[in-house]
Amino acid sequence: MQFKNQKPITAGQRHLIRLNNQHFNKPLIKQKIKKLTKMAGRNNSGKLTVRHKGGGHKQRYREIEFFRNQERTAIIIGIEHDPNRTAFIASAYDIKSKTFFYILAPKNIKIGDIIKSGINGEIKIGHALPLKNIPLGSYVHNISLRETKPGQLARSAGTFGRIREKTLSYIKLELSSGALKFVSPSCYATIGIVSNELKFLTRSGKAGRSRWLNIRPTVRGVAMNPVDHPHGGGEGKKSGNGKTPWGRPVKQAKQRK
Secondary structure (H helix, E strand, O other): OOEEOOOOOOHHHHOOEEEOOOOOOOOOOHHHEEEOOOOOOEOOOOOEOOOOEOOOOOOEEEOEOOOOOOOEEEEEEEEEOOOOOOOOEEEEEEOOOOOEEEEEOEOOOOOOOEEEEOOOOOOOOOOEEEHHHOOOOOEEEOEEOOOOOOEEEOOOOOOOEEEEEEOOOOEEEEEOOOOEEEEOOOOEEEEOOEOOOOHHHOEOOOHHHHHHOOEOOOOOHHHOOOOOOOOOOOOOOOOOOOEOOOOOEOOOOOOOO
16 A cells, blocks of 8 residues: 655645555445434434534445354455545455445455355455464454454454464453453454554644544643633643543542552
């Protein structure tokens, strides 16, 4: 994946760093693309529950198959961009049932590759099978936490989990963040690292690109008035003890010995 060069003819393009996405296919599976209604950080009663959300460009949701526990053999027919996630997605065609579906695209997967899922899957990038059937030290993603649930861990760009220990009762995973996770040996995972691992190197270049992504500005508490934030008011920039906008302490109190 190479970076796209922009001639800095405007201030927003001068510090812009983008990935070259010209090789992507157009959306192929129309029946898996649904309408997405933006909530702007509000719940069903209209109250603001998540700050700094609102606006943004119109997007459509791609239904991704995170629960790949069925015996299935498919072929990759395209690599696409998903506006709702940092990773790329791959469109696949099931040879037996003659159906199309989306999966998270692993790193180094190409059009024409064969992917399998189920107990009889092979040890190959893009194949999904139980953790007990995957060798020690392998990199996996889209890891399920329970046997009957879809994958929940290691789904964003460049993330992965590495199998550190295998027993009859649990599998010890080391995530890309360094955290350790213990899951059941019967839980499913997909072999490989999630694609678009260079996503963290990109820079928006201007505030407008964040607004296009449904991200509103973040205002410091010390810049507010006392009625708006516990850090607000006063002379100078002193804020005192760190607190949330609702008055709860940010740092835990020191325990007495």
